[in-house]
Amino acid sequence: TRGEIKALSEVAHVTAEEGCFLQHSCWTYWGHSGAPLFTENGRVAGLHCAWDDKTGMRLAQKLHILRSVERAIGQGAKRKAARNEAESSKRSLRGGQGGGE
Incomplete structure (x- = not known):
């Protein structure tokens, strides 16, 4: 359907949460x-995520x-993989000695 963007919330001073959304009038349903x-x-421009029955x-x-x-998720996964690799290398260097292995 065709709708219009009601407001670009980044135009005004808003909270971080409000700044993440576009308000729109496209018809949506469950x-x-x-x-x-x-x-x-x-x-x-965005992905529809919610509506307010009272205000429309x-x-x-x-x-x-x-x-x-x-x-951010991708960077977190890369950091976790790097930590796992470092831990694996440490275990290999210890050769199972003193590491409870």
Whole structure:
């Protein structure tokens, strides 16, 4: 369906949580969470995530926020893999001595 972005919350001073969302008026229903919202030129701006029955306001998670979370998760996984590799190397160097092995 066609809708409009009601507000770009980054335009005003908002809390960190509010700054993560776009308000929109696209028709949504149960099961539409995760559906993309497109800009006029066909680019994905965000993913629908919630609505308020009382106000009719719908929210979408901003795409750049989702990408930053994805990067953070990837960096965390890389750090964990590096720690695991370092621990494995230490165990190999100890040769099972004094490490409770």
